[in-house]
Amino acid sequence: MIELAFPLVLLLLPLPLAVFYLLPPHRKQVPGTRFPFFRKIVVATGLTPSSGSVIFRRSILQMISAAAIWGLLVVALAQPEKVGDAIVVEKSARDIMLAIDLSGSMDQRDFPALDGSRTQRLEAVKAVVGKFISTREDDRVALIVFGTRAFVQAPFTEDLESLRALLDQTEVGMAGPHTALGDAIGLAIVTFQASEIEERLLIVLSDGGDTGSRMTPVNAASIASRYGIDILTIGVGDPEGSGDQRLDEKTLEAIAASAGGTYQFAGSEQALAQIYTRVAEQLPREVETQSYRPRQSLSHILLAAAALLGFLTVAFLQISTYRRREA
Known part of the structure; x- marks a missing residue:
């Protein structure tokens, strides 16, 4: 057409x-020559003279x-x-950021696996989170890892295979032995600011309390709420532990409450998988459709x-x- x-x-x-x-037609005066024998010329040529301009x-x-x-x-x-x-283009209408705790306590091999054995906390988390990433086909997903410091392991992307590969490369202690939970939320806020998508969700998974942030986690969560970021916190540690090994559920609950989210406790790999399954069900497919010719x-x-x-x-x-x- x-x-x-x-x-x-x-x-x-x-x-x-x-x-x-x-x-009117363009007129131009030009010099002329007068012939005293003009009539003879006319007779000789057989032409009929006329007055006016030549067009x-x-x-x-x-x-x-x-x-x-x-x-x-x-x-x-x-x-x-x-x-x-017409060509129809669909793009993500939601950004999901995963913040994974890589502190030293995630190396504990006390996490009940699906087969009843005890496995490393981080290995169980990577298995469950990896499956969750695979279900987010129409969302952009980012990955933050934190320990003593927080780092962006993967920016927002729709390449879920690469994201899973980066998740699999994470190891306990690669970000430091401590838990800078507040810094991880602060880094998430900065990363979200580069996004133009309004639907924003931060899923924080940790097994310990904050031990080294420059900003308290609750204050960071309050700031995140002002930027329209919902926060879901998941605890995978031991609430009865001691020192840095103890799961600080009160802080995780306060973080979720400050950002209008919820807190979930996962005492086993099965419970953790159920939490992510519920999250996936509560986040239906949401895309922005654009068409052009x-x-x-x-x-x-x-x-x-x-x-x-x-x-x-x-x-x-x-x-x-x-x-x-x-x-």
């Missing part, structure tokens, strides 16, 4: 006719060529476009045709004039 981007330009098509009929007449070929060239130029100015079939301009073809027609007309007239002179 062909459409005109500026169809009103076609109103210029009758402009040459308006100029021809409404404006050059164009041939039919010139008129047709000029009209065709003008029409091609006007249509080219209207920018004809070849419009293709590819357009290809055809103006250059018309301009080339006008130039070619003008060249051929001039060439034909020159050849005709040359042949008349030779004859």
